[in-house]
């Protein structure tokens with residue numbers, strides 16, 4: 001048992017580093033995941049904070065600096081990581097993946113950079129996906145080793161120094177360890193520094209200004225991907241307020257890039273850049289992409305790729321004296337990096353007998369419209385009934401996502417879904433969540449009662465009374481529902497076009513089931 005932020009919870013025993021002296025190197029990977037899950041803010045506290053209007057602010061950054069100090073580093077140590085820092089509402093992960101993939105292919109040809117770190121969120125199949133070295137998620141053992149090193153350092157620091165109150169407003173001591181995503185960020189710094197990473201590509205968690213990744217004071221470059229409305233509680237309810245947060249990752253003395261944004265967002269980014277003395281460069285779609293096969297072949301992805309190229313170029317200019325960008329053409333390493341990038345759970349197509357699964361983790365109004373457009377394009381290649389599997393847990397506004405899906409499908413001349421299935425993000429029918437997906441942040445009663453799913457179903461039926469709408473408890477049930485549909489006879493040459501979307505948790509769980517894989 002241990003306490004964290006006033007809570008008592010079980011750290012699965014034996015906790016390798018504290019309870020088995022003399023056996024310090026023995027790690028229990030699953031214990032790390034359970035201990036990490038215990039750092040999730042429970043639903044009741046999430047709600048209490050929401051009601052009290054407590055959002056991430058400058059104190060969150062001050063706390064992060066304190067945690068960093070407690071594990072033995074200062075912000076200037078992070079300069080060694082040569083960080084490329086990416087914020088944005090959509091396209092962050094994809095942009096980071098492009099930049100890291102370019103660096104990886106460059107490395108294969110030139111042996112430089114030696115080690116590329118990639119920190120992204122959320123995870124799709126396993127939490128250790130969030131921390132990669134040379135494109136490979138860190139192993140379970142490495143994850144557990146660094147996880148518990150940070151765990152123990154923070155525990156020891158508190159024993160030595162006592163608790164500190166950083167957030168005066170709350171008048172409660174800083175928790176022994178930061179919450180889930182912040183803990184992973186902290187741990188990534190330790191892991192990357194210990195592993196001697198030469199370039200680290202960092203995706204922000206939420207926002208920018210007060211995000212845990214923003215203790216990096218001197219990134220090589222910052223990139224701001226497409227801005228839109230999301231996380232309104234933490235960031236504000238207008239595009240201007242959201243842009244203000246994202247602009248917080250730009251740093252004086254570091255390069256800064258963005259792509260074309262809606263005018264209100266562009267204005268705020270430029271104002272903030274000016275305040276900081278940063279020359280923010282607005283990139284159009286890189287003309288050198290003309291002969292590059294970026295997938296999906298969509299404007300948004302070309303914007304992400306353009307940003308990724310600019311970031312990778314800055315990094316290579318810093319670390320390889322022999323590198324000079326060629327403004328007229330992309331080298332083979334860049335083209336390979338862009339074409340061979342793997343970014344799972346986005347616009348994936350998987351054939352399974354008579355079912356063609358289309359999987360995309362979009363979970364905002366705009367990205368869902370985009371993903372539906374992509375799905376419609378895929379449907380145009382085949383005939384057969386269309387089925388939607390959808391969930392979005394814990395966000396009331398998600399009910400409005402549904403209209404966008406319907407209108408976007410219609411706009412592409414694709415009619416409507418014959419079947420629509422709503423499920424929770426609980427992975428399995430019999431055993432519940434996969435360990436990497438345990439989630440304490442949503443209302444357990446609402447999940448059990450399928451409250452959100454029933455509301456979605458009602459809404460869908462009112463928008464499209466012709467659809468067969470079903471509500472099922474788990475992802476596995478939803479997949480089996482579609483598989484059962486495929487047992488009914490289909491027309492000549494027909495397949496079922498199934499579209500799984502609305503949540504990365506849903507999509508990650510679904511991919512795990514479809515591939516029969518419990519690990520990466």
Ligand SMILES: Nc1ncnc2c1ncn2[C@@H]1O[C@H](COP(=O)(O)OP(=O)(O)OP(=O)(O)O)[C@@H](O)[C@H]1O
Pocket residue numbers: 088089090091092093094095121122225226300301303304345346347360361362363366367368370371504
């Ligand atoms: N530039 C973009 N504009 C709009 N939609 C995008 C853009 N880039 C990606 N998307 C859509 O958003 C989904 C998620 O993309 P990605 O993982 O790159 O975004 P992210 O910013 O990391 O999102 P998250 O908030 O989940 O971390 C993709 O599947 C795609 O449908």
Ligand SMILES: [Mg+2]
Pocket residue numbers: 089230
């Ligand atoms: Mg997001």
Ligand SMILES: [Mg+2]
Pocket residue numbers: 092093120121122203
């Ligand atoms: Mg992401």
